[in-house]
Amino acid sequence: MDRAAEAILREEIFQHLKELVGDTVVVTRQQLWDFNLKGETYHLIDRNRGIRNPKDMLATLSILSDPKSKYPDEEVGGSLFAYAYREGSVDGDNKKLRRALELELPLILLRKIADGVFVPVLPVYVVADDKPNHRFLIALDESLRSVADPINLQPLEREYAQRVTKQRLHQPEFRGRVLRAYECRCAVCHLRHAKLLDAAHIIADGKPNGTPTVNNGLSLCKIHHAAYDENFLGITPGYEIRINQSLLDEVDGPMLRYGLQQMHGRPLSTPSRARDKPSAERLAERFAEFQAFS
Ligand SMILES: [Zn+2]
Known part of the structure; x- marks a missing residue:
């Protein structure tokens, strides 16, 4: 699949996933695994790992972030979302995430709120490979893709990023958890x-x-x-x-x-x-x- 075709496929997957998630804002592991689009099954989550790199796709399709995991995924000082390198795992994990950055392909961030239950945030974008800190920086919003220096945000950009984090991450997670409870x-x-x-x-x-x-x-x-x-x-x-x-x-x-x-x-x-x-x-x-x- 070439980049253009993959971009279109991703867009279709995202659209369909948004409909599936609907107003409850949550999705189960099973729904992500059995995800069906036009008669084809796509696995939007990996069985064992916190990253989904489909073989026939050029770049990572989804990353999983678990607030309780040993990986220190975090919101960097309330700015861009940081996704730690998958240490000790297959090198392809980081390689395909790097490809998402190079090819500017959007992906899905899955925030775990309970066992087998996730709040998907999409589309998100890899905007920097922060090598010294072994992490990728993820923009949760289209307009944050164009910041000049994602690692050092300007005060106004930081303020905007904090607002986006609240709207796209914290509020849906709160809604997902409360409605579920x-x-x-x-x-x-x-x-x-x-x-x-x-x-x-x-x-x-x-x-x-x-x-x-x-x-x-x-x-x-x-x-x-x-x-x-x-x-x-x-x-x-x-x-x-x-x-x-x-x-x-x-x-x-x-x-x-x-x-x-x-x-x-x-x-x-x-x-x-x-x-x-x-x-x-x-x-x-x-x-x-x-x-x-x-
Ligand atoms: Zn009422």
């Missing part, structure tokens, strides 16, 4: 429709305690997310749903009556795993805000 259901009304669900923060992102961890998250439908953010709806540290008194006193149509008023006093649905349950301390902090508003 809540089995794709609203914690208040049990609505099961990924398109209508958000991964809400208990303590807002950017505040102390506003970590992107599942115990600072809630899977909420759009209306209950907005109601929670606006303090029309509160959640006690004991996982009980409360509705603002002024809203309880109001008389209006079915959304107010069934969607909000009837939720008052109901228990919140929480994830089955203890460490995924909403942190009582954070809920208490937010509930104090709700009470002050009421």
Whole structure:
């Protein structure tokens, strides 16, 4: 396959993968292994290694990044994503990744969020081979491909790169983890429709305690997310749903009556795993805000 044909094939694979991932933003190892495009099967993940180098492709197709792995993949000072050389592995691993840089072929970054579960980030681009530090630098966004010196970003580029990292890496990962923990259901009304669900923060992102961890998250439908953010709806540290008194006193149509008023006093649905349950301390902090508003 020549470079042009491979670029087109990659584009088709990416498009189809995006559709497969959809609003849950996650994909399983099996789906990546059995990936089907126009009757052909493509393995988008390697069986054993953290890099997928298809024999009949010129360059690496996907790289896997596991926050818990021994490889120190990282976000370099909040700038470009760094992917460590695969030490001691087949030389072809690094060679084919270098080819992706030379041929400017986009690839897939698979971020592992649980055993056999990944949030794919795509397309991403290899923009530098940082030999002294044994790593490749990966741009998570098209416009970061053109920076003059990927290893030493200018302040404005760095700021932009940080924003991109948040949008393309951290937010989808948070969404993937939260929706998965809540089995794709609203914690208040049990609505099961990924398109209508958000991964809400208990303590807002950017505040102390506003970590992107599942115990600072809630899977909420759009209306209950907005109601929670606006303090029309509160959640006690004991996982009980409360509705603002002024809203309880109001008389209006079915959304107010069934969607909000009837939720008052109901228990919140929480994830089955203890460490995924909403942190009582954070809920208490937010509930104090709700009470002050009421
Ligand atoms: Zn809901």
